[in-house]
Amino acid sequence: MIHSAGLLLLTPIFILLMILVQRSEKNRRLASFIILLGVGSVVSSFGIYRISRECALEIAILCRDPGFFAKQAGIAYATVNTSVVLAFVISFLFWALVGRYNPPGTSEDIKVLGLKD
16 A cells, blocks of 8 residues: 555656656766765655654544554655655666656766957
8 A cells, every 4th residue: 555645746856856866967976876875775764754653533532542553654764665666666677768868968078158249
């Protein structure tokens, strides 16, 4: 069981992070991967926190049961893992369809137009 709203919010965020790493320069890819891995870990931790603490029951006292939090934590982890897998698949499809044929440019390719150009 997964949390559909959480999946719809987390998947585009993870896709964006993965495509940012894909489209970074070859020389700076490791640094961007490390930075965006930290950002992704913060996003996933916050997603797990929010999904596992959500109580949509009409009787709020039932939310205080420890079994309820264990079930919600399982749903939260399943949601985050599913969104990461979906993001990997969509990111791979983007690379296969667009990224392979249009590699990212380098900073050496930048041309500055001055007054004489």
